[in-house]
Amino acid sequence: MKRALLLAAMFAAPVAAQTSAPAAYADTQLADPAQEAQARGLMETLRCVVCQGQSIADSDAQMAGDMRALVRQRIRAGERPEGIRNWLIGRYGDYISYDPPFVAATAALWLAPVALLLAGVWIARGSFRKRRRA
Amino acid sequence: MRRWLLWLPLGAFALLVAVVASGLMRPADRAVHSALAGKPLPAFTLAPSVPGKPGLSSTAMRGQGPRLLNVFASWCIPCIAEAPQLLKLKQAGVPIDAIAVRDTARAVQGFLARNGDPYARIGDDPQSAVQLSLGSSGVPETFLIDGSGVVVKQYIGDIRPDQVDAVIADWRAAR
Numbered sequence: 001m002k003r004a005l006l007l008a009a010m011f012a013a014p015v016a017a018q019t020s021a022p023a024a025y026a027d028t029q030l031a032d033p034a035q036e037a038q039a040r041g042l043m044e045t046l047r048c049v050v051c052q053g054q055s056i057a058d059s060d061a062q063m064a065g066d067m068r069a070l071v072r073q074r075i076r077a078g079e080r081p082e083g084i085r086n087w088l089i090g091r092y093g094d095y096i097s098y099d100p101p102f103v104a105a106t107a108a109l110w111l112a113p114v115a116l117l118l119a120g121v122w123i124a125r126g127s128f129r130k131r132r133r134a
Numbered sequence: 135m136r137r138w139l140l141w142l143p144l145g146a147f148a149l150l151v152a153v154v155a156s157g158l159m160r161p162a163d164r165a166v167h168s169a170l171a172g173k174p175l176p177a178f179t180l181a182p183s184v185p186g187k188p189g190l191s192s193t194a195m196r197g198q199g200p201r202l203l204n205v206f207a208s209w210c211i212p213c214i215a216e217a218p219q220l221l222k223l224k225q226a227g228v229p230i231d232a233i234a235v236r237d238t239a240r241a242v243q244g245f246l247a248r249n250g251d252p253y254a255r256i257g258d259d260p261q262s263a264v265q266l267s268l269g270s271s272g273v274p275e276t277f278l279i280d281g282s283g284v285v286v287k288q289y290i291g292d293i294r295p296d297q298v299d300a301v302i303a304d305w306r307a308a309r
Contacts, residue, residue, distance in 0.1 A: 023261035049166050049271035062236060063271070066262035091269035093169045 025072035026065030042081040168269030180257025190257030196283040200308035208245035210273040216292035217249035224252040
């Protein structure tokens, strides 16, 4: 009897500890695979606001679950992924998106790879020329 | 080799030191600020969180002068630390509405019984939907809303005892 009670308590505690049930669609895929793929793509490029280094697709935080639910519900209602991204950017700023827009503050981020590549080509050209002469 | 090129590595190193030192002296702000400051409160309607206290809607927050909108939860520890400051603000005449995030009626009732109840209205936000629409990233957070329903300011984290006077001043300025 005691053992049965202990066993029951083991399973009962987590249920009682939960303050509220997770949102619908937080961890449930959409029925339509095309819509789920859209939602998935968007969720992987949205930042979880409480666990700042993770996307909401990767995070186990409740807030991330609620954000996944928001994304799936809106995709299900027929909204475009970019529309949802812009809605969130309107609330949290560009910070929320892992797909930074090209603006003055991010210009270095986008242009640096191109600039470095060009510099590399220039340096390589110089060294190849020297070798030919030698 | 040109002479000045010899100094290039040292210059690069000095630049790196300057960047690191400036980062050490002025650490980055890791708080997530809402982009809603200066914009109208998004439309929402929330059911009452506890029996005997009205729920909250964006339209009901308009036209009654500036108010605070406190985003809290019974499971949030800093919210307990913040409770005395909110009671002080209420005593000073600042009306406070609230949104209870991912919570249950019983847990909120217990929280209010233990820590005092500064709230005029409490809306229940079980899936953080309204919290997300406010650009709020955690609990507690407090928004100052002016009489026309525009978000004036966001206070991230619990309001500390030394912040109370500043919050009252902000509230007076919004009138």
